[in-house]
Amino acid sequence: MATYTATKLTPMLESHDMQETLKFYTEILNFTCASKFDNLSWLTLRKDEIEIMFCSPNEHRNIPKSIMSGSLYIKTNAVTALWESLKDHCKICYPLEDFDYGMREFAIYDNNGYLLQFGQNL
Structure with missing residues (x-):
């Protein structure tokens, strides 16, 4: 196995309601939206040292229910x-x-x- 350094873990979670996800994390949990696509199919949320990404279902990630x-x-x-x-x-x-x-x-x-x-x- 190749030797490597892992530098960060950022969860990538699927959301079927990206607008509500953005609202929940920014308005209730006080995260900030660090970046997002204009169509809101992907976004990154941050709070201090925590970072979480969310994406809409797509051809690579198409889970019927967020689990x-x-x-x-x-x-x-x-x-x-x-x-x-x-x-x-x-x-x-x-x-x-x-x-x-x-x-x-x-x-x-x-x-x-x-x-x-x-x-x-x-």
Whole structure:
């Protein structure tokens, strides 16, 4: 196997409603739209060190329903304040909780049904 350096991981997720995805991430989660195609078939969203790309279904990526078998886990330095600001504006998977493995976290679903977990070390 060739030796290489991996420099960054940026999830590329599919959305069947790009306008709502843009609205959810910018208005609710306070991401910024770093770049997008004019027809909104692709966009990149950023929040501090986090970057996520979204695309519309196309010939290379044509999944009937937006799915992901896991979640996106976002570490933060203010999980309690973030929970307070989001809990009434999102579909909740589980509320803010302290876990035995040393994390305080909660999870929500985005407009596509993707699971987003937010956590902070205790």
